[in-house]
Amino acid sequence: MNALTEFLAMGGYAFYVWASYAAAFVLIGGIVLWSRYELNAARQRIFVRARRTERSR
Amino acid sequence: MTPRRRQRLMLVSLMLLGVSAAVAFGVSAFRQNLMLFHSPSDVAAGVVEEGRAFRVGGMVVDDSVRRDGDSLAVAFDVTDHAETVTVSFEGILPDLFREGQGIVAMGALDATGTFVATEVLAKHDENYMPPEVADALEKAGRMPGTEAGFERAVQVDP
Amino acid sequence: MFTWIHRFGSAPNVYRLSGVLAPWFGVSAALCIIIGLYLGLVVAPPDYEQGESYRIIYIHVPAAWMSMFAYVVMAVSSAIFLIWRLKVADAVAAAVAPIGAAFTAVALITGSFWGKPMWGTWWVWDARLTSELLLLFLYLGYMALRGALAAPGESSAPSTTAARGAAILAVVGVINIPIIHFSVEWWNTLHQPSTITRFDKPAMHISMLRPLLLMALGAQLLFFHNLTVRLRTGLLQRESRARWVRELAIAQSNTPPGDNTPGASSTVVPEKPEPSA
Numbered sequence: 307m308n309a310l311t312e313f314l315a316m317g318g319y320a321f322y323v324w325a326s327y328a329a330a331f332v333l334i335g336g337i338v339l340w341s342r343y344e345l346n347a348a349r350q351r352i353f354v355r356a357r358r359t360e361r362s363r
Numbered sequence: 364m365t366p367r368r369r370q371r372l373m374l375v376s377l378m379l380l381g382v383s384a385a386v387a388f389g390v391s392a393f394r395q396n397l398m399l400f401h402s403p404s405d406v407a408a409g410v411v412e413e414g415r416a417f418r419v420g421g422m423v424v425d426d427s428v429r430r431d432g433d434s435l436a437v438a439f440d441v442t443d444h445a446e447t448v449t450v451s452f453e454g455i456l457p458d459l460f461r462e463g464q465g466i467v468a469m470g471a472l473d474a475t476g477t478f479v480a481t482e483v484l485a486k487h488d489e490n491y492m493p494p495e496v497a498d499a500l501e502k503a504g505r506m507p508g509t510e511a512g513f514e515r516a517v518q519v520d521p
Numbered sequence: 522m523f524t525w526i527h528r529f530g531s532a533p534n535v536y537r538l539s540g541v542l543a544p545w546f547g548v549s550a551a552l553c554i555i556i557g558l559y560l561g562l563v564v565a566p567p568d569y570e571q572g573e574s575y576r577i578i579y580i581h582v583p584a585a586w587m588s589m590f591a592y593v594v595m596a597v598s599s600a601i602f603l604i605w606r607l608k609v610a611d612a613v614a615a616a617v618a619p620i621g622a623a624f625t626a627v628a629l630i631t632g633s634f635w636g637k638p639m640w641g642t643w644w645v646w647d648a649r650l651t652s653e654l655l656l657l658f659l660y661l662g663y664m665a666l667r668g669a670l671a672a673p674g675e676s677s678a679p680s681t682t683a684a685r686g687a688a689i690l691a692v693v694g695v696i697n698i699p700i701i702h703f704s705v706e707w708w709n710t711l712h713q714p715s716t717i718t719r720f721d722k723p724a725m726h727i728s729m730l731r732p733l734l735l736m737a738l739g740a741q742l743l744f745f746h747n748l749t750v751r752l753r754t755g756l757l758q759r760e761s762r763a764r765w766v767r768e769l770a771i772a773q774s775n776t777p778p779g780d781n782t783p784g785a786s787s788t789v790v791p792e793k794p795e796p797s798a
Contacts, residue, residue, distance in 0.1 A: 313563070317573035322638050326631040330580045333630075337623045338747050345754040352761045356770035371604045375692060382693045390700070390707075398709045399647040420709060457641030459570065467711055484641045487570060489716040491578070492726040497569030 400467045406478070407446040413472045419448055420467040420486065428462055441466065441478075452480040459485035530609045533765035536756045539749035546746035553739030561732030568729070577635040579732055582717070583740035585628035588656060589698050591621030591744060595663070596695035599688035611684045612759065614691055615667060616751035620744060622660035629653060640711055648704035649712035652697055659694040663687050679759065 316323040390397070400420035401410060411417050421441035428439040438451045439462075450468050460466065460483065470480035492500075500506045528534070561579035568575040595617040602610040632650070633643045644650065670683030705714045716724050717733070725733070760766055 316576070317567060319572065319574035319638055322574060322634045323576055326577045326580050326634040329630045329634070330584065330627045333623045333627050334584075334743065337619060338743065338750075341747055341750045341754065345750050345757075348754045348757045352757050352766060353770035353773055356761070356767045357774055360767050360771060368604055375600055375603050378689070379692060379695070383696050386696050386700075394708070397648055399645065399711055400709050402709075457639070459639055459641075482642075484645065484711060485639060486711055487639060487713055488724075489713045490724040491568050491571075491575060491716065491729050493566035493728065494569040495566075496726055 402443040403441060403446040403448040404443055406448050406472070411472065413474065416469065416471045418467050418469050419450070419478055420465070421448070423460070423462050423464050423466055425462045438477075441468070448478050449476075450478045450480050450483075452483050454481075454483070456483055457485040459487055527605075527607065530607055532609055532612075532756045532760050532763065533769075535609050535612075536753055536765075536769075539753050539756075543746055543749040543753070546742050546749060550739050550742035550746050553735050553742060557732050557735035557739050561729075561736060565729045565732055566726075571639055574635065574638050575729075577631050578729075579736045581628060581631040581635060582733060583737040584624045584631065585653070586737055587740045587744055588621055588625040588628050588653070589701060590741070591617050591624060592656060592659070592691075592695065592698055594748075595621060596691050596698075599691035603685065603688050603692065608759070609756070611679070611688065612752055612755040613748070614688065615679070615684075616748055616755050618660050618663050618667075620747050620751065622657060622664065624740070624744075625653065625657040625660060629657060636711075642711075645711045647710035647712055648708040649701065649710045652701040652704050655697055656701060659690070659697060663690055663694075666690060 314320060314324075400418035403419065403421050405411070406419060419441060421443045424440040424442050424447065428437060430437050434453065435455065436451070436453045437456065438449060440447050440449050442448075450470070452468065452470075465486035465488065467484045467486050468478065468480035469482040469484075470478055473479050497506070557579065562576060565576070567573050595614045598610040598613040598617070601607055602614065629650075632653075636645070637643050666687045667679060667683050670680055670686060702715075704710060705712055717730075757766060
């Protein structure tokens with residue numbers, strides 16, 4: 307067994323260990339990326355509208 | 364701070380104090396019910412009547428594990444260093460089950476005072492170390508207590 | 522006496538400061554987590570009792586700590602909002618709730634994946650697990666309350682009722698935090714007592730402790746990165762018609778896209794005080 311397979315096997319606990327890391331990656335990574343997307347979208351929408359109202363004065 | 368803000372500060376503090384007090388009363392009233400398991404001392408003191416399902420927790424006594432050759436049936440003694448309860452169980456034990464390990468078993472007492480378990484869970488302690496370090500500590504006789512919190516269970520009176 | 526808090530805590534100031542801090546938090550969080558993962562998964566030795574499965578601790582414990590830390594941040598901001606009516610404090614609390622809920626969910630899920638192989642069960646209703654589940658419900662309840670009582674119409678500013686009701690829930694719920702922390706001492710639980718926050722030295726070998734502390738620091742920095750980003754979104758939404766947003770929009774159209782800080786900071790200082798101040 308080479309070092310990589312041994313590492314991935316986690317001493318027989320591969321499912322539990324990697325499932326934990328995957329859950330954390332998906333949930334925490336997900337909220338971080340989603341929040342950044344939301345900020346960009348809000349900035350786009352609100353700034354464009356703000357400029358439009360400013361111009362129409 | 365303006366009088367209005369002081370008033371609101373008082374209000375928030377009072378609210379928190381009131382709820383804390385209510386929770387504290389509730390918690391102390393139901394302290395026993397919120398215990399996950401009873402200690403062997405509780406069992407010896409007769410806290411739980413025969414036949415009622417409950418959990419018992421303690422350390423597996425060294426050299427007390429008796430396995431049945433043909434089936435998954437196993438019997439072992441569980442102690443809190445004050446009293447001991449014999450547990451019988453038939454099924455798969457968790458990976459961490461071994462002599463000297465903390466366990467929590469779900470089941471009921473039979474007429475002979477044996478605890479017939481339907482489920483055995485392992486309770487590990489809060490110490491983490493590499494195997495070599497554990498070996499060295501073991502040799503030096505300085506292994507930290509693997510009590511897993513059971514020493515406290517003794518103090519809980521019925 | 523508290524006027525400086527109002528001035529410093531004004532929406533445009535906080536928006537600008539968050540924008541400056543967010544990338545720094547993000548980069549340092551990524552560094553800590555990458556090094557922490559390498560040390561925790563590759564370098565750290567297996568545990569004498571639990572073998573390789575204990576490596577779940579590098580996710581589980583930082584997530585559990587952050588779930589409680591985030592709640593304290595939410596409760597303190599809510600109290601500040603209730604007492605001083607500081608709208609930015611309400612925005613902070615609203616921004617924290619989903620982050621805290623995510624960390625709580627991760628703590629519960631990873632705990633379950635750890636409990637199955639080691640304890641022999643996915644879940645047990647002991648005091649520690651139950652109080653942590655209650656924490657998740659507090660976060661979700663807070664978010665639901667805000668959502669249910671949100672002001673109708675296109676305005677994204679929360680209604681006063683929603684903000685105050687949710688803030689009261691957040692403040693009262695903080696009682697759960699000491700209960701979670703001390704649950705393993707007050708009751709018999711299947712969950713073991715604390716490893717790190719003991720009064721004597723931590724019950725963990727240094728080679729395993731180092732990655733844990735790095736991961737905890739990484740989680741903390743990631744929390745602040747996410748909080749600053751979410752806070753900016755929240756402030757923009759609730760003040761979308763404010764003068765400083767219009768000025769920011771104009772300033773932005775004059776600078777190349779991608780630069781999110783206004784060229785001249787003086788343009789974002791409102792000439793007249795915000796109604797919130």
